[in-house]
Amino acid sequence: MNTPLWITATPPAPCAELEIGHLAGPYVAADVLARFLRADGERVLFTTGTADHTASVEAKALRVHRNPAAVADGYRASITADWRHAAVEFDHIVHPRRDRGYARWIQGLFRRLHADGAVVMRSRPMPYCASCERWLHGALVTGGCPHCRATSEGGMCRACARPNDGGVLTDPFCGLCGAAPQTRRSRRPYLVLEQFREPLADYWAASELPPRLAVLCETLVEDGLPDVAVGHPGSWGIPVPVDGFDGHRIDGCFEAAAMHLFGQGFDSRPLPERTAHFGGFGHTFCHAVLLPALLLAQGVKLPQDFYVNETYAAAQAPDEAWALDLLIEYGSDTLRRHVLEGRPAARRTDFRMDDLARTRQTLTGTWNGWLNRLFEAVQEENAGLVPEAAPGGAGWDTQLRRLHRAVDDLRDAYAPEAFDPRRAVLLLDEIVLSTADFGYANAHQRRRPGADGRHHPSLTAQLSVAAALSAWAGPVMPEGSKRLASALRIEPGGPVTADALAVPASGTRLARLSGPVFGF
Incomplete structure (x- = not known):
C-alpha cells in the first residue's frame, strides 16, 4: 500500500x-x-x-x-x-x-x-x-x-x-x-x-x-x-x-x-x-x-x-x-469561506467585520436563496419528489459545458500542484450564481400554456448541480455540504469530479429545508 x-x-x-x-x-x-x-x-x-x-x-x-x-x-x-x-x-x-x-x-x-x-x-x-x-x-x-x-x-x-x-x-x-x-x-x-x-x-x-x-x-x-x-x-x-x-x-x-x-x-x-x-x-x-x-x-x-x-x-x-x-456567531461554513477568500497567500491582508457580514449575506442570499427556491419548486410542482425527467431546460447545454470547465478549474485550484483555495471560492460562487440565473430563466416555463411538467427538466438539472455542489464545496464548507447531501438523500463526501453532476433517483423525497444549508 x-x-x-x-x-x-x-x-x-x-x-x-x-x-x-x-x-x-x-x-x-x-x-x-x-x-x-x-x-x-x-x-x-x-x-x-x-x-x-x-x-x-x-x-x-x-x-x-x-x-x-x-x-x-x-x-x-x-x-x-x-x-x-x-x-x-x-x-x-x-x-x-x-x-x-x-x-x-x-x-x-x-x-x-x-x-x-x-x-x-x-x-x-x-x-x-x-x-x-x-x-x-x-x-x-x-x-x-x-x-x-x-x-x-x-x-x-x-x-x-x-x-x-x-x-x-x-x-x-x-x-x-x-x-x-x-x-x-x-x-x-x-x-x-x-x-x-x-x-x-x-x-x-x-x-x-x-x-x-x-x-x-x-x-x-x-x-x-x-x-x-x-x-x-x-x-x-x-x-x-x-x-x-x-x-x-x-x-x-x-x-x-x-x-x-x-x-x-x-x-x-x-x-x-x-x-x-x-x-x-x-x-x-x-x-x-x-x-x-x-x-x-x-x-x-x-x-x-x-x-x-x-x-x-x-x-x-x-x-x-x-x-x-x-x-459561534457565524458558523464554520461562513468563517472558512471568508478566510479562504481573503487568505494572505502572497501579501498581508486585513480582516474586517463588515467583510465577514458580506460573506454571510452571500451565503444567505445567493447560495441558500437558490437552494430554497429549488426545494420549494420541487415541493410545489412534484410533492417534494425528484421529478422523473432528464436534466434540461433553456440554456442547459451551455450551462453544462460551463460546469464541466468549472469543475476542471476547481480540481486545479484544490490540487497540491496549483493549490489556490481563494480561486476555489470564486469558482464555487460562479457555479451557484450561473445556476441560480438558469433557475430564474426557466421558472417562467411554469406559466406557459399547457406547461404541465415542462419545468421538470430544469428542476432536475438544478438538482444535479446541487448534488455536485455537495461534493465540490465539501473541502471549503464541509458542514453545509453534508447538510445539502442529507437533504438530497445522497451520500456525502464525494470526489470533486464531473460525475458528481448526477440527479438523485427519481421519486426520492427531498428533505424540507428547515434552516440555512450553508452558514447560519
Whole structure:
C-alpha cells in the first residue's frame, strides 16, 4: 500500500486563544487540501501539535502567576476546540507532555545529533535580567532584529524569519520587567547548519519554493548558514540530555521541527513520498530549514512542498477577532469561506467585520436563496419528489459545458500542484450564481400554456448541480455540504469530479429545508 501524503500545519504556542489570522493561515487551508485528497481516494496523514515548551508559554505563566503546564493545558483545550468548531480535522495532534514516549524520543534525537557532531557546544553572549534573576530567550527578551531591524523576540524574527541569538538583538529589554538586560556568556548547544550547506542548497534549488521563501533560503546560503541555538538555561521544557548541561532545556523551535517527525511516526512507519507543509512566513525557518536539516542528518531526503501565508490581521477592533467568538456567531461554513477568500497567500491582508457580514449575506442570499427556491419548486410542482425527467431546460447545454470547465478549474485550484483555495471560492460562487440565473430563466416555463411538467427538466438539472455542489464545496464548507447531501438523500463526501453532476433517483423525497444549508 502506498504511503500517504503527509500534510503538516505549524504547531501553535498555547499561550493565547486562536485569532482569526491563525485560521486564515495554515489550518483551514491545510484542511481543504486534506479533504479534497481524501474525497479523491488518496491516503492522507494530517498532523500538527501544540508548542507547549516555547518561551511564550513560560512568559505568559510568569505574568499571570500560574504554572506553565496549567497555562499550556488551558490554551491547548481552547485551541483544539477552535479547530473542532472550524471543522479542521487532524489525524493526530501531538501533545508534548501527554503523548507516550514523546520527551524520550526528542531527547534521543538530540543525543544522536550531538554524537554525530551536528549539535555542538558553543559559548556565546546571552541576555540576562539581573532584576528577574533569569536568562532571557525567546519571548522573554525583545529587541531589534540584527538582520531586518524589525522588533523581534530572541531566537527567531517573525518579520524576516531569520534566526538570531538573543545576545545580538539591538536595544534589548526583558519581556517580563522591561529592564535592559546584562550580556553574559552562556555555554549552550547549537545545531551547525553549515555542515548541511550543499545538500540544503541542492534541496532548495530543486524545490519550487514560494518566492519570498526562496529569497530567505538563498540569502542564508549566500551569507553562510548560521549556528542555531537548540538549547538554553531554564526550567521549562525538555531537559538537554547531554552531560554537564543540567538546568538547560531544548529550544522550542528545534522541538517544533522535531515534533513533526514524531507526529508522522518517523521511527515506526515508512516515510511518505511527499510532504506538504502549511505555515506563516514567520515560522518557515522551522519548516524549510530545521526540519530538512534534521532529516538530512539522518540520511533522509524527503521532497516537501511549502504553502506559506503572510499576515491576516484585524484591521479594526482586534479584540473582536478571536476565532471561537466568530465561529459561534457565524458558523464554520461562513468563517472558512471568508478566510479562504481573503487568505494572505502572497501579501498581508486585513480582516474586517463588515467583510465577514458580506460573506454571510452571500451565503444567505445567493447560495441558500437558490437552494430554497429549488426545494420549494420541487415541493410545489412534484410533492417534494425528484421529478422523473432528464436534466434540461433553456440554456442547459451551455450551462453544462460551463460546469464541466468549472469543475476542471476547481480540481486545479484544490490540487497540491496549483493549490489556490481563494480561486476555489470564486469558482464555487460562479457555479451557484450561473445556476441560480438558469433557475430564474426557466421558472417562467411554469406559466406557459399547457406547461404541465415542462419545468421538470430544469428542476432536475438544478438538482444535479446541487448534488455536485455537495461534493465540490465539501473541502471549503464541509458542514453545509453534508447538510445539502442529507437533504438530497445522497451520500456525502464525494470526489470533486464531473460525475458528481448526477440527479438523485427519481421519486426520492427531498428533505424540507428547515434552516440555512450553508452558514447560519
